[in-house]
Amino acid sequence: MSPEGDTAWTLTTLRSVGRVEPVDVPKRRFPEICWQQLLFDDAASNLASALGRVFYAHRFFLFLDRLFPAGWLRDRRARSKEEERELQEAIARKSHVGLPPARGPSRWEQRLCLTKSIRIETLQHRCFKRLRTKVNPAAPAIKYLLTMQPTVDSYRISAKYYDGAYAAMKDLVDTGFYCELARQSGGPVLEIGCGTGRILLPTAREGIEIHGVDNSAPMLAILKESLARDQPGVRDRVSIHAGDMRDFRLGRRFPLVTIPFRPMQHMYTVADQVRALTTAATHVQNGGILAFDVFYPKFERLPLGIGEEQLEAEWSPEPGTVVRRFCRRDSFDKIRQSFTITFIFRVYRDGQLTCEEQETLSMSYYTYPHLRALFLLAGLRPIAEYGSFAKTPLDKDSEEMIFLLRCSRS
């Protein structure tokens, strides 16, 4: 996600509560860590507290110097005390103003923007892990930081086309299945890997409280936009959390936890697969259910068609415009049970190709015994298995593997 994108979103949020006048967002780098925190700050409506957090986030950044003495932070540690004081004063001044200045990046901004080169998500992930063991979690500012979760830039291109593409795929019929489970549970529901809300929003529209977790900032941004356009009643029933399905913790349990439409196929190692299922199980209340699906691999087709493009979906977002999604298989790893594909999105206006964008993603695939072993490792016990969303048995004709599980402890 670009820093400009983050900042623009934040400013929009602040603007929408009527506390800040609209400003033009200059095209340059910003202290990304601060704005990224605000991106998922549900309390952004409180400008004062949000700006306070910006201030603490900066201080927190300085604190990293002490936590990471080696490597890329060594240069920053070497700067004199005086420079550091100047930096802190500048931060304090800015946290009052709240908005970045209109001129080019100053020295302190450039320093904070070293996040650009070291990748913000890696930094956040590492420092959260260390912080958990090193600080007093009772301190209010730190508490906020500890509940923050890293986001990544995955699905950056696909996010824009996601809802259009899957609305056009008429054979994708999982929404009714997950909504029915949600109704039966009575809610609240936790959806892990909620993406743009393809299933989360219809669930909330049925009157059920639902919490969504995802680690893709672009996917969550689309979900927030859709939510902003939806009925206030629907908005009230939805909470969105940025988190990694391998280790997020919401600190509460749910009668129904779902992982719909293959987020588990973005777990590429057995360790991550067990962590994801264990994390999901941690959020299931006693007697509650975990439901998820993966596809049943078409083994004979996996090695075929490498390098070939196939048209998968076509839709018209507005009159005169047609979008086509093509899929190209790039590679196949028989040993690690994964493959790589590239989605190619082509936009045609009045029959002319006006835009082409591509994004590569990897998916793992599972066999049935592999999944059963994962359930044992994650302390889960299947109570139902289906081969399709019409609840047909899991057998040789199955194209999906769908599981309802209970925690072995309950």
Ligand SMILES: C[S@@+](CC[C@H](N)C(=O)[O-])C[C@H]1O[C@@H](n2cnc3c(N)ncnc32)[C@H](O)[C@@H]1O
């Ligand atoms: C195919 S989409 C499914 C989205 C949604 N559940 C649906 O039914 O349309 C997979 C989702 O899993 C999310 N995802 C992948 N890896 C993740 C991780 N480590 N933590 C959280 N979400 C992840 C992706 O960002 C993406 O939104």
